[in-house]
Amino acid sequence: MNGGVVPCASATVHLLLKPIDFDGIKQKAAQNGEFNPMLAHMVLEYVIASPDTQGRAYAKARTDGRGQFFFPNLPADRWYYVTAQALTGPVMASWQLAVYLYPKERVQVVLTNANA
Secondary structure, eight states: OTTOOOBOTTOEEEEESSOOOHHHHHHHTEETTEEOHHHHHHHHHHHHHSHHHHHHEEEEEEOOTTSOOOOOSOOSSEEEEEEEEEEETTEEEEEEEEEEEOTTOOOOOOOBGGGO
């Protein structure tokens, strides 16, 4: 890595209508006061798969090799929460971005380790 920006390929990206409580996930993933990335990854997978979160889900995608993803034809004039995670070895990166989509607007979000 050498301090450079690394694109997060094959990250699962969810477009939600309400945000996820990442602080609660971090608390559940602490064992003996130490953060466990693998446990956090599993807890986040569980939260995303839950009926409550699925009821708030609008779409799902996976990033390409450059960390890019695409959601076509979204209704405008509303908030979306871009929620994603990538687990590479012992490192888990999570993102949650609030994006307001205006009519006829295109929003570009690229997931990298710099904005995790």
